[in-house]
Amino acid sequence: MAKPPKIVKRSAKSKAPAPLPSKQEILDFINNSEKPVGKRELARAFHLRGDQRTELRGLLKELASEGSIDKGHRRKMAPKGALPDVLVIEVHEVDPDGDAFAKPVSTKQHGDLDENVRIFMKPHSNRNAPAPKIGDRALARLKRIGDKSYEAEIIRTLHPAKEKVLGLLEATKGGCILHPTDRRSKLDYFIAENDLNGAKAGQLALVQPMGGQRVYGAQQGKITEVIGSFTDAKAFSLISIHAHGIPMEFSDEVLKEADALPEPTLGKRTDLRDIPLVTIDGDDARDFDDAVFAEPDTNPDNPGGWHLLVAIADVSNYIKTDGPLDKSAQDRGNSVYFPDRVVPMLPEQLSNGLCSLRPHEDRACMAVHMYIDRHGKLIRHKFIRGLMRSAARLTYEQAQDAIEGRLDETTEPIMETVIKPLYAAYQALDEARQSRGTLELEIPERRIFVNDAGEVTKILPRDRLDSHKLIEEFMITANVAAAEALEAKNARAIMYRVHDEPSLEKMEALRESLEGMGHNMTKGGVITPRQFTGILKKVEGTEQAQMMSDIILRSQAQAVYAPENLGHFGLALRRYCHFTSPIRRYADLLVHRALIKAYKLGDDGLEAEQADEFEDLGEHISQTERRASVAERECKDRYVTAYLSEHVGAEFKGRVNGVTRFGLFITLDETGADGLIPIATLPNDYFIHDEVHHALVGRQTGMTYRLGEPVTISLREADAITGSMTFAIVDGGKVDKKLQRSVGGKSGSSGRGGKKRFSRNKDQSSFKKDRSERSEKAKSPFAKKSKKTRGKRR
Structure with a gap:
């Protein structure tokens, strides 16, 4: 690297402002820095003061718009194309x-x-x-x-590097064939009888790859550990747990500490047991860590306002920093939820016992009194440690039925005093949300019902009720209050929930996609979630609605945990923490400890050593959150694939949810299942990938398949081992002559910028090669194919 530019030294007593650096000087400084630099570091290096810092911000914006620098993690500047720090x-x-x-x-x-x-x-x-x-x-x-x-x-x-491969054993001559559970693994493994180590066909096992000549087209290996039977009721979640290295068992030391924890007493806590707090969760909820209450604010200075109370299980009361429970919870980072089980962050003695806000039982809690005006604006708040007793455990459906007049023996006694005030306060909070202009993406969720035998009985969409939104808004308000409270005390460390605004690159790609669909998005200026919501409103109820939602979702940054506040773009909030689920998220436990320290609520607050580790902790728990998300999704994929494997050859309605150079990803309407239509199987044309318009375009016919468009498909293959499905197109797509011309059309000329062209013959041979390699394997009984489409060229 070249030597950094000289920075003019200036006497501390000098009042004369330093000269404003040129763009080239700024660029030289950034290019020669060992790591990305922020505006504060640049201002300090060039001795800039007051209005000069505003001018510096303008120069940096110009450099970014010119593509000379990248603005990355924590808004720090780095040379174009540089990696994050x-x-x-x-x-x-x-x-x-x-x-x-x-x-x-x-x-x-x-x-x-x-x-x-x-x-x-x-x-x-x-x-x-x-x-x-x-x-x-x-x-x-x-x-x-x-x-x-x-x-x-x-x-x-x-x-660590994968030295072993998880897979399903299937009998073959002279031993077994192991089929990897990871859909990205293309190799099968042959295990000779002498290397099975007691493992049998139908079991899930770990194989250690070995050298030597291939047998039946498979690499040789030996079994090192049997995980369980593929026919076990919880086999699919077991696969995800082992594939992603999710800790499942608690050590004896951790369980011993959990067993010794005492029942809570009032002591110095505020007594909240006379307040009718209630929990509202799904009927399949495994833990209850938040309770809510609302009443009109009696303060005459706040007419029409509300007093809200959110009580959260006081997990920090039981888990001491650096103790066995704490180290275990930190390592796990969060609970992981599968259709058939939960892998908890905390042992059952806590997650389903002392920290579960069960009805009519005394429970230690961290609580926040919040006061909002009639428009839902948070006016003030106060955090306390209390002892509460839940008045009722309600499901979302129960609460919604009650407010709509369908009462039962649980909701009738608390209708006037609890349920009606909760919904009235929610209306004010919802008004504040609308006023902020949050990003309103409707992402459909589906619930998979699994019986005791591990079989999927049905898959239904999760309803989005006002009761869901009520709890969501109460929790968001409590999270905002936690961030505000910690900032007010200048807390040593705050673990924010950060959702940064979209990057310049993603915004430019989004702008091009929108223009291709006839929608304009202003270039430059401040990006707000309201802009995205406005676009979604324009296409609401049209064929473009789902496609637009998908494209905007892909443009968003990923939410992470970090000690530096970048705000929460999606919620349109300047500061945001996670405070409301310390049973299942280590981030929330850190926020509880920080509040206890800042407000002197006990001697078990955040310790200085842990505060100093917040940056690394934020990266770690962000990673465990992503690990859990992938594991949960893969497990659901296997369940859905097993459910649909009995319907190979059947036709289904769906939508294009991904367009790539090798095919179309389809999401089925009824089950939410995902699968691939290989580009080689698209009929009667040579298809070109248009990245800007998220489409595959037929060069000869102009037949176009675009992101978000409805299609009818037939199910060709369903492999429950890997959770993957292959579809064939039956109906869908539209002829688009304009796109056909833009990608080269019949002339065979090369496509313009943003277009990638692929020879269908080449892709066809590649697809056939992949199929022939798989045909060498001993076929699994769980991989089912349609007789109509097997080996048939379309």
């Missing part, structure tokens, strides 16, 4: 001297990253730490040492 990396090379080199791993948060960089892994400070292996993934802090060279210091190892 904290990133997930994967080891791809270890040289003969033992030096390890890595590549960046793209994520939803960071998008596509330049892999043409060299990342040297700094030796671990702990000499006893295991040597890095090819395939290891880690969270690392990067230091730039050249234009495309970095040095990485490991913060935390996320996933």
